[in-house]
Amino acid sequence: MSNVRVIYFLLAILVLSACKKDDDFYNLSNVEIAKTYSSEVVVDWYELIKTLTKETPGFTPPVAARAFGYIGIALYEGVSIGLPNKTSLSGKLNGLQYTIQTEDLEMYHWPAVANAILNQTTLYFYSNTSDERMEAIMDLNNEYTSKYQLELVPEVFEASQVLAKEVADNIIEWSETDGGMNGQFNNFPTDYILPLTASWKPTAPDFSGPLQPYWGTNRPFLLANVDAVQPVAPPIASTDENSLCYERATEVYNVVNNITSEQIKIAEFWSDDPVTTATPPGHSIAIANQLIVENNSNLGEATEIFAKLGIAISDAFISCWKTKYETLYVRPITYINENIDPNWEPILSTPPFPEYTSGHSVQSGALAEVMISFFGENYAFVDRTHEGRTDIDGTPRAYDSFIDMAEEAAVSRLYGGIHYQEAIYLGLEQGYAIGRNVSNLDLDN
Structure with a gap:
């Protein structure tokens, strides 16, 4: 065989090998x-x-x-x-x-x-x-x-x-057809009129109007996440010292007045205020990203985690906001200042929307159930979301399970002085139900 033919023969082998490599790479076998x-x-x-x-x-x-x-x-x-x-x-x-x-x-x-x-x-x-x-x-x-x-x-x-x-x-x-398009440009609609029957009032420090009062009417991803998970009504708003409403307010008052350093740390760790942080939904995204890295999750697994988590926390806020603006329940700072102690202040600034249920509770419950579906009920992990922050103690916090995490996130709002017991614990149940609904989506062929 001539040298020229040898060269062409070797080149042909190289080309065929390269083609074979590409075919193998893109072969769906x-x-x-x-x-x-x-x-x-x-x-x-x-x-x-x-x-x-x-x-x-x-x-x-x-x-x-x-x-x-x-x-x-x-x-x-x-x-x-x-x-x-x-x-x-x-x-x-x-x-x-x-x-x-x-x-x-x-x-x-x-x-x-x-x-x-x-x-x-x-x-x-x-x-x-x-x-x-x-x-x-x-x-x-x-x-x-x-x-x-x-x-x-x-x-x-x-x-x-x-x-x-x-x-x-x-x-x-x-x-663009769900009702929430461009919501970032209209967080405080000027056409909303607070009903006279509402016990909620704008609160310190800004006394701004209600944030996203129509959000609960947006289209959810799963109808059951709104229609089937609404909690019972909160305690009747009453100034009677023997009422459950007064009892719950007194509990918040006493917790804040006797707050421990650990409880303050928890309240601040989970506060996730807009502008300062990526908000509570962003905290959920941070946890998911940490676990994806920790478990070396592949591309397919990561995409399903973020899809189900996104569905769950988005529906959590629609569901929670429906509850908030149907109940229009008074915040602790308003009730306590008017009926117990005019000089009382909570640990955290009260956000500008009604009290019941707790958004932190609902979205944390939804987060927990979705994470359980991927990583298991007893998965212990460390939340590093605020690691490196200097404005609060952002020391990573360890949890024995996702329920452990959700319960701490929820009770942090009691420590912060901005939610009553029912909003916290019934909000968690609302969130757990939403998370289970999403986790049960059958995506397998």
């Missing part, structure tokens, strides 16, 4: 191909989303929870196409009905799909963020886009971008 990738791209995006939630104007807890819901659903809808044993949420969530025609699945790279969806949905839901943070969004997208362009053949990269855009477009369009 390996089941659940999306699960073969790490969750790195998802973890990095959610770290940025936490920062955006903290720094973007108007991202109050309900607004943040809604954004987490739709972003998580879009992420899952894209990546789940590459999970042969998983099914779409279309037809399972309230009002979500769509279909997508896909190419051969080996034409997609699932981390690239995830990155493009997270980029598009984050840009959409955080459209009013600062120029600096908008640049951070673009930088993160460019980092992963450049990485994938180098790794992939152009056809696979482009197909992944097209699929991601189609999924994100469908979820964004659906989101």
Whole structure:
């Protein structure tokens, strides 16, 4: 064989080997191909989303929870196409009905799909963020886009971008009909008139009007998370010293007046005030991200965790806000100042909306049940959400289980002086029910 033929022969072998390698890489005979990738791209995006939630104007807890819901659903809808044993949420969530025609699945790279969806949905839901943070969004997208362009053949990269855009477009369009669109621009609607029958009143220090009074009428992801979980009414508002209402207020008064340093630490750790932090929903996202990293969860697992968690905490705020604005129950600071001690002040600033039920309780209960469904009832973990903060004691806190965590988050509102017993414990039950409803979503083929 001539030298020229030898060279051509060797080249042919190299080409065939390269083609064989590519064919093996994109061959779906390996089941659940999306699960073969790490969750790195998802973890990095959610770290940025936490920062955006903290720094973007108007991202109050309900607004943040809604954004987490739709972003998580879009992420899952894209990546789940590459999970042969998983099914779409279309037809399972309230009002979500769509279909997508896909190419051969080996034409997609699932981390690239995830990155493009997270980029598009984050840009959409955080459209009013600062120029600096908008640049951070673009930088993160460019980092992963450049990485994938180098790794992939152009056809696979482009197909992944097209699929991601189609999924994100469908979820964004659906989101615009739920009643909460652009909520960050209208947290305090001026057309809301507080009923004369309300015992709730605007509270110190700002005495602002009620935050998101219509939020409870938004479309939930699961109807049962609103219709089937509403708690009994709170104790009748009464100034009678023998009433349950007075008894509950006295309990808050005594707890705050005899507060321990550990209880103050707990109250501040779970306060999660907007602007200072990524809000209580952001605390939930932080815990999920920590556990995904701790367990080395793959891309498929991470996307399902964030989808179900997003659904649960978004519905938690719709459900809780429905309860709040139907009961319009008085806050401890108002009741105690008017009936027990005019100079009393709580440990935490009272947020500008009615008392019953506790948003912290409802969303923490929902978080707990979703995490249990993925990691188990007796999963012990350390919450590092506030590690490094200097304005409070952000020392990581250890929990024996997710219920242990939820109960501490809930009771922190008693220590803070802003909720009564019923709002805390019935709120937890409301949240547990929501979390179970979401966990029971059957996503298996």
